[in-house]
Structure formats: structure tokens, C-alpha cells
Amino acid sequence: MPQRRSHVASSAEQTELASALAALRESLDAPLKFPAEVLAEADATDPTEPELDLREIPFATLDPAGSRDLDQAFHLERDGAGYTVRYAIADVPGFVEPEGAVDAEARRRGQTLYAADGRIPLHPPILSEDRASLLADVDRPALVWTFSLDAEGAVSAFRLERALIRSRAQLDYVSTQQSLDRGEEGPATLLPEIGALRIEQERRRGGASLNLPDEEVVRADDGTYAIERTTPLAVEEWNAQLSLMTGMAAASLMLDAGVGILRTMPRPDDDAFDTFRHQTEALGRPWTSGDYGEYLRTLDRNDPLTLPVLQAAAALFRGAGYVTFDGEAPRDAVQAAIAAPYAHATAPLRRLVDRWVLAICLAVSTGREIPSWARESLDELPGLMQESGRRASQLNAATINCVEAALMTPLVGTTIEATVIELRGDRASIQIANPAVTATAPVPAGSRPGDMVRLRVVRADIARGEIDFEV
Structure with missing residues (x-):
């Protein structure tokens, strides 16, 4: 990274x-x-x-x-x-x-x-x-x-x-x-x-x-x-x-x-650990043994799927x-x-x-x-x-949201590619590579963490720090 x-x-x-x-x-x-x-x-x-x-x-x-x-x-x-x-x-x-x-x-x-x-x-x-x-x-x-x-x-x-x-x-x-x-x-x-x-x-x-x-x-x-x-x-x-x-x-x-x-x-409860285990499996980087801290230390920082794993792990640090x-x-x-x-x-x-x-x-x-x-x-x-x-x-x-909306403003009406980081019902946290923007968007049915999806940028509101996408 x-x-x-x-x-x-x-x-x-x-x-x-x-x-x-x-x-x-x-x-x-x-x-x-x-x-x-x-x-x-x-x-x-x-x-x-x-x-x-x-x-x-x-x-x-x-x-x-x-x-x-x-x-x-x-x-x-x-x-x-x-x-x-x-x-x-x-x-x-x-x-x-x-x-x-x-x-x-x-x-x-x-x-x-x-x-x-x-x-x-x-x-x-x-x-x-x-x-x-x-x-x-x-x-x-x-x-x-x-x-x-x-x-x-x-x-x-x-x-x-x-x-x-x-x-x-x-x-x-x-x-x-x-x-x-x-x-x-x-x-x-x-x-x-x-x-x-x-x-x-x-x-x-x-x-x-x-x-x-x-x-x-x-x-x-x-x-x-x-x-x-x-x-x-x-x-x-x-x-x-x-x-x-x-x-x-x-x-x-x-x-x-x-x-x-x-x-x-x-300490995270058993449900939080189970959820994180399932997320690592979905990302193809399964946590199979050892303490979660030891697992996190083994992750390759140059692996593109490490970021989604770390984003998922953030729920354990609340x-x-x-x-x-x-x-x-x-x-x-x-x-x-x-x-x-x-x-x-x-x-x-x-x-x-x-x-x-x-x-x-x-x-x-x-x-x-x-x-x-x-x-x-x-x-x-x-x-x-x-x-x-x-x-x-x-x-x-809010600062990051406003700047990300400004970055996306020139792309309104165009189609971009993004990586799914974490699923949230029918929406997901996504990572756009260029410009480097993290956002929430609807994703195609059946999407999984780590998948690449294509989205259309519908709206970018700088004052509100909001970005809207459609599949």
C-alpha cells in the first residue's frame, strides 16, 4: 500500500x-x-x-x-x-x-x-x-x-x-x-x-x-x-x-x-470474532488459527486485499x-x-x-x-x-467527505471501477483507486469483499460531502 x-x-x-x-x-x-x-x-x-x-x-x-x-x-x-x-x-x-x-x-x-x-x-x-x-x-x-x-x-x-x-x-x-x-x-x-x-x-x-x-x-x-x-x-x-x-x-x-x-x-465478543473470520474467508485471506493480533501481523502490506481485511478488523477495535x-x-x-x-x-x-x-x-x-x-x-x-x-x-x-466529493465532481456522469471492501446490506464500502476515494455505494447482487465493480457517478455535493452512485 x-x-x-x-x-x-x-x-x-x-x-x-x-x-x-x-x-x-x-x-x-x-x-x-x-x-x-x-x-x-x-x-x-x-x-x-x-x-x-x-x-x-x-x-x-x-x-x-x-x-x-x-x-x-x-x-x-x-x-x-x-x-x-x-x-x-x-x-x-x-x-x-x-x-x-x-x-x-x-x-x-x-x-x-x-x-x-x-x-x-x-x-x-x-x-x-x-x-x-x-x-x-x-x-x-x-x-x-x-x-x-x-x-x-x-x-x-x-x-x-x-x-x-x-x-x-x-x-x-x-x-x-x-x-x-x-x-x-x-x-x-x-x-x-x-x-x-x-x-x-x-x-x-x-x-x-x-x-x-x-x-x-x-x-x-x-x-x-x-x-x-x-x-x-x-x-x-x-x-x-x-x-x-x-x-x-x-x-x-x-x-x-x-x-x-x-x-x-x-475485548471483542465471540460474535465480532465470528463476523471477522467470515470476512477474512470471503476476502480469500482466512484467519484460521492463532490470536487475531498475530494474524494481523502476518498480513502482507503490499497485498491489495490487505486493506479490506484491515478495514474489517477495525470493528474489533471499538x-x-x-x-x-x-x-x-x-x-x-x-x-x-x-x-x-x-x-x-x-x-x-x-x-x-x-x-x-x-x-x-x-x-x-x-x-x-x-x-x-x-x-x-x-x-x-x-x-x-x-x-x-x-x-x-x-x-x-466531514473534512475527508468534502474533499472526496470535490475529487469526484469532475467524474459525475461517468463510470468508474471500485473494489468492494465491506458489505452493508445491499450497499457496500468501496475503494476507488484514482482518485483515491472511499465511499458507500449500491453494488450488484452477489458482490463479495474484494470484488471489482463498475458504478456510475450520479452526484457529488462538496458542501454536504456527499457522493451518489448507481450500479
Whole structure:
């Protein structure tokens, strides 16, 4: 599944699309600008003074090219037969005054939203892209996780501390993957080795990774819009394992302390597994043995039928939510896809709940009282995150729908070919190759997942993000 990009080229369609996207953002009550009092507080607040100085450690960040809101920095080294992994997280709890203006605005927003015409950040850019961001070659306060791993990549010990750090390099995924493929030495040299060991640890736990192709609406310098679909690079999967390891450590700290907030997901029931089995059989890629996570890891990413299989598997990854506890651990604390208790703890610049998790974990790790502001407001978080998640999903889906309608507008009245991904009664989810569009359409009787069908494009409404087809 190589990278593909489909452009909206017509100037008239570009103008209509830009208006539709602006109206969509306004309908979600997701303002780009921050109130004056929020900006003033963000500019004036002094961070909490770090207790450790770790500036001699050459941390590095790894993000999409051009990123400015850098939440994490890492340092990897060998330690005998094992490894030491340091994972520094932006010290947002040290910058945000509890119950202040920045805090109140962040609770209203919940998370950073990603629109086609720009990001709608959780925090003012003076914090998220400057003072709190782990940018290269500047001193920054951070919350540093230090992990000791054995030769098989299992965590034998860990701790969390507040420290002053200095990142030495801002890496991006594409160039770092290319550098690793060439065998060059650098800050990420050990990442493939440690990442592979952590993936094996995931397999042993019974965890599963979906790794669907990324689908993103991008805006070029010339103002044209496009939908870009890319398969995650190996370096992204290795890097994600560091974040997963940190989230599991955060969950264990909070469970031991008897207070916190977890990210949970129920294990799929037997009916969901049976449905998925039938879908894989219909696609000619049957899941016949082993755990579903192990089956997903065997799929060939260059096989054209892998995408329909992964789309079908997405139904197994539903029901994720947040659960809080204070005094008694939740009955079901496991995130089923990770196959372990887990918490969001590595993206505080972009996600509200991480600030609470980090504040609680720092107190537990250093033997201090849990901040009263964090403890007393825990129960608000699931609702705040659910609402912001709803806005994010709505914005993402509606944005893609509008752009896909713009892509299909020149094809109204013509016949196209599409691959059936998933049947939904007498309709189906379909994938069009050129332009790269996913849609819902009626399909001929007897169609099965993986079949190629011919459809006529009847209508494309950019403002509504709707496309109509007929067999």
C-alpha cells in the first residue's frame, strides 16, 4: 500500500471546498483564536523549577516533518545485555496553572483538532509550539521516564522525574527511516532493535496493532487540497512502542496508588470474532488459527486485499473509553488491543487527559501527595474527552467527505471501477483507486469483499460531502 495522493485541481472546486471547510469548522465551535486572558497567562506563567539537570544527555525528537508541538524526546543506550530508555515528555503540568485561564480553555477544547486549513490547538502556540515544546537546541523542563529493559525488551524497572533537558536533534520519520535503511549511526540507531523487541513483547501479551494506512487531507503551498494515504513506516511503529511502554507504566503507577484515569477497551465478543473470520474467508485471506493480533501481523502490506481485511478488523477495535478510579481499581482495567492496563501519558501538548496522568504519576513516583486539583477533577475528564473526541471524529470524517466529493465532481456522469471492501446490506464500502476515494455505494447482487465493480457517478455535493452512485 504505497503512498498515494489525489488532488482537487479545478479552481472553482477549490473555492467551493474552502468555503465548505470553513463552514464545517465554525459549525463545530472550534475557534482558532484564544481569548486575550488565555494568551496573557500563557505568556506570563513561569514553569515549575526542575529538580534534576539532564542536559548532558543527548535527547532527540521524532515527529512528522515540520512539527512544532513536540511532546516527546528519547534517548536510547545499551546497558549490559539490556537497554536504558529515557523518554522525556513536555512538562505541561508545570506550565498550566490549575483552574487558571489556560486550564479552563484547555478543558473546553479537550484536544488539538486537525483541519485541512490548519490545526486548532489545545494550548496557545506560545506554549505548544514554543515554551513547553521540546524543540532542539534549547533548554526545556520535561517529565522524564527512565526505563531499564532486559535483553528481551521487557521492563525490569522504571521511574518518572522532573528534569531540565536539551534536545540535540529534531528528526522526522521519512529521513530517519532512510538513514536507518542506509545503516547510518544516529540518535535512532537502537530504535529498530528496541522497537522489534517491544513488538515481540506485544505479541507475547496477546496485543494487536491495526496499523491502517494514514488518511490525511493536506493543503499544498499553492492552495490546492489533496487526500494523502500512506502506510506507516517501520520507524513510526518502533517509535509508537516507546509511547505504548510509557502508557503501560503510567497505568501501573496509578493502579498501585489506587487513583487515576485509564484508557480502556473491551475485548471483542465471540460474535465480532465470528463476523471477522467470515470476512477474512470471503476476502480469500482466512484467519484460521492463532490470536487475531498475530494474524494481523502476518498480513502482507503490499497485498491489495490487505486493506479490506484491515478495514474489517477495525470493528474489533471499538468501544475505547476512559475510566477513573479513586480508592478501588476498576473491575476491567485492560485495554484489549494492548492486552494490558494503559493510560494516555505522552501527548500533553495535544491531549487534555495526559496532563492529569502525568501529574498523578509524578507524585506517585516521587512519593509525594497527589495534587488536589488533579484528584478532585478526575471525574470530569471522561466527559470532556468524549466530547472533544466526538468533535475530532466529526471534523476528520466531514473534512475527508468534502474533499472526496470535490475529487469526484469532475467524474459525475461517468463510470468508474471500485473494489468492494465491506458489505452493508445491499450497499457496500468501496475503494476507488484514482482518485483515491472511499465511499458507500449500491453494488450488484452477489458482490463479495474484494470484488471489482463498475458504478456510475450520479452526484457529488462538496458542501454536504456527499457522493451518489448507481450500479
